[in-house]
Amino acid sequence: MTSSKVIYSIVGQRLDKASKRRGAYEKRFERRWRPTVSLALMDNVSEVHLLYDNERALAEEVKEDIQKLNSDVCVSLHQVGFADPWELAEVHLTLVDFVEKEVVNFKPDHEYLFHITTGTHIQQICIYKLVEGHYFPGKILQTAPGEKGGEARFQVIDLDLSKYDAVAERVRRQKEAEENDLKRGIPTLNLKFNQMIEELEIISRRSPYPILLMGPTGAGKSDLARRIYALKHKSSQISGDYVEINCATLMGDNAMSALFGHKKGAFTGASENREGLLQRANNGLLFLDEIGELGLEEQAMLLSAIENQSFYPLGSDRLQESRFQLIAGTNRDLRESCRQGTFREDLLARINLWTFTLPGLKERLEDLEPNLDYELDQVSRALDQRFRMASDARRRFVEFSSHQDAIWSGNFRDLIASVRRMTTLSDGGIIRTDDVEREISRLKAIWFGDNTTGECVGDKSALDCIDQTTLSNIDAIDLHALTLAVDTIKQSSSYAEAGRKLFDRSRLRRKQTNDTHRIKSWLQRFDIELKDIPLRAKKYLV
Numbered sequence: 059m060t061s062s063k064v065i066y067s068i069v070g071q072r073l074d075k076a077s078k079r080r081g082a083y084e085k086r087f088e089r090r091w092r093p094t095v096s097l098a099l100m101d102n103v104s105e106v107h108l109l110y111d112n113e114r115a116l117a118e119e120v121k122e123d124i125q126k127l128n129s130d131v132c133v134s135l136h137q138v139g140f141a142d143p144w145e146l147a148e149v150h151l152t153l154v155d156f157v158e159k160e161v162v163n164f165k166p167d168h169e170y171l172f173h174i175t176t177g178t179h180i181q182q183i184c185i186y187k188l189v190e191g192h193y194f195p196g197k198i199l200q201t202a203p204g205e206k207g208g209e210a211r212f213q214v215i216d217l218d219l220s221k222y223d224a225v226a227e228r229v230r231r232q233k234e235a236e237e238n239d240l241k242r243g244i245p246t247l248n249l250k251f252n253q254m255i256e257e258l259e260i261i262s263r264r265s266p267y268p269i270l271l272m273g274p275t276g277a278g279k280s281d282l283a284r285r286i287y288a289l290k291h292k293s294s295q296i297s298g299d300y301v302e303i304n305c306a307t308l309m310g311d312n313a314m315s316a317l318f319g320h321k322k323g324a325f326t327g328a329s330e331n332r333e334g335l336l337q338r339a340n341n342g343l344l345f346l347d348e349i350g351e352l353g354l355e356e357q358a359m360l361l362s363a364i365e366n367q368s369f370y371p372l373g374s375d376r377l378q379e380s381r382f383q384l385i386a387g388t389n390r391d392l393r394e395s396c397r398q399g400t401f402r403e404d405l406l407a408r409i410n411l412w413t414f415t416l417p418g419l420k421e422r423l424e425d426l427e428p429n430l431d432y433e434l435d436q437v438s439r440a441l442d443q444r445f446r447m448a449s450d451a452r453r454r455f456v457e458f459s460s461h462q463d464a465i466w467s468g469n470f471r472d473l474i475a476s477v478r479r480m481t482t483l484s485d486g487g488i489i490r491t492d493d494v495e496r497e498i499s500r501l502k503a504i505w506f507g508d509n510t511t512g513e514c515v516g517d518k519s520a521l522d523c524i525d526q527t528t529l530s531n532i533d534a535i536d537l538h539a540l541t542l543a544v545d546t547i548k549q550s551s552s553y554a555e556a557g558r559k560l561f562d563r564s565r566l567r568r569k570q571t572n573d574t575h576r577i578k579s580w581l582q583r584f585d586i587e588l589k590d591i592p593l594r595a596k597k598y599l600v
């Protein structure tokens with residue numbers, strides 16, 4: 059036996075209205091197609107629920123006419139207040155609220171249908187979304203007039219996409235490509251980048267040894283590290299967690315204990331045992347970002363921990379075992395750091411087995427457009443609204459991107475921010491040429507902003523050893539401090555001496571001090587390398 063049908067329908071203000079000449083032409087009226095009224099003629103209908111906004115009288119009339127055609131149907135009226143029946147979000151939420159209240163009373167042996175033929179277009183779109191999003195556990199019902207406006211026709215539309223193999227398969231493949239692929243499914247064109255990613259994919263699948271990712275900020279090192287982890291995890295190479303730390307944030311006592319953990323009482327303030335990051339990464343993957351910023355002592359401990367797969371937490375005499383795979387990231391030349399004595403050669407030798415340098419965006423401009431599309435998709439998904447670029451606007455943006463003024467100093471970070479700004483400011487989800495022009499001005503201001511020439515910079519000449527691009531990204535307030543720092547270094551005979559002068563108060567409060575390391579890390583915040591600032595006497599006297 060077929061199950062009884064329960065149908066929900068928004069009363070159609072125009073289509074469901076009875077003919078004015080109804081009294082005189084009673085017979086003709088019976089045959090005139092009124093979509094909601096025609097529901098009475100479907101097989102096995104047990105309930106019809108009429109949703110109406112203000113037109114109670116019309117709803118009553120439709121109810122009456124349904125029952126005239128089929129007295130077995132039970133018709134209920136529901137007043138649903140749409141503040142604005144043409145406003146998508148409003149209608150969607152109103153319908154979601156309504157359906158959620160109704161659904162609790164749904165009977166499993168009934169067939170539920172939402173009639174989509176009446177209501178405003180916005181309401182129809184929302185009904186579709188309700189069914190597609192499984193808020194309404196049923197199917198869509200569409201009605202149409204029969205031949206010569208007589209007898210209605212009914213069509214039930216099942217939106218369960220899993221039934222449509224081809225569609226489902228495509229969606230699945232796309233999702234899998236995004237998850238598995240180190241390129242996240244972006245059809246990139248740059249040969250060097252593509253070859254590098256292919257090689258990395260093979261290595262990630264086969265090798266448990268360290269990987270060193272080099273490249274400028276925003277080129278995608280951290281992102282790639284996470285994807286390599288996902289790949290290794292999925293192929294069951296590792297079972298543990300992904301643990302990530304930016305070494306530039308590790309300072310003094312905290313550096314050691316953050317990495318290797320400590321035993322309760324190991325030092326003042328160590329009130330509890332602490333599990334270090336190396337321990338947490340056991341059987342998993344440890345990503346040490348900005349590894350060049352790690353202090354020499356920590357580097358030594360790290361090397362030993364990698365080689366022995368074990369280490370001593372601070373204040374503990376019990377060897378702690380941890381097997382982790384390592385990825386290191388850096389945007390500086392570690393060989394140069396070795397020459398300066400700030401990075402251990404033996405550690406570099408150990409992590410320098412598979413080394414990849416990620417190109418910046420400027421070096422792979424052919425990939426700008428695929429990435430632009432990818433980011434537009436990302437924003438569209440995040441905001442649940444489709445954003446597009448008008449074709450002349452797109453042409454203009456791509457053209458500007460390869461202009462010499464477009465330095466893309468923050469690489470993908472700049473591109474992502476740019477897309478987010480353009481989508482936010484666009485009207486109706488379409489980015490037009492004037493949106494692009496305004497964005498180009500903003501990008502130029504970011505890259506070559508007034509603050510390199512602004513009044514508030516003190517002795518600008520002190521900063522002549524630092525490149526303009528770097529300076530253009532620094533806030534006015536930091537430029538002041540930077541001018542003082544660079545000036546002081548230039549007038550000191552060692553970096554340690556400059557550090558002592560610059561951190562004159564806070565260093566007195568520390569048990570251990572490494573003034574060179576502190577000044578190095580401080581400069582790192584602005585992407586400035588200590589070695590680029592000459593000392594008074596010898597150049598690299600550390």
Ligand SMILES: Nc1ncnc2c1ncn2[C@@H]1O[C@H](COP(=O)(O)OP(=O)(O)O)[C@@H](O)[C@H]1O
Pocket residue numbers: 244273274275276277278279280281282429470471474
């Ligand atoms: N290949 C890529 N294509 C598009 N966007 C990327 C790519 N790599 C990274 N991103 C995005 O760019 C931003 C910066 O990437 P990130 O990995 O943090 O850079 P890095 O660690 O090199 O400074 C992140 O939001 C990331 O999701």
Ligand SMILES: [Mg+2]
Pocket residue numbers: 279280281347387
């Ligand atoms: Mg990073």
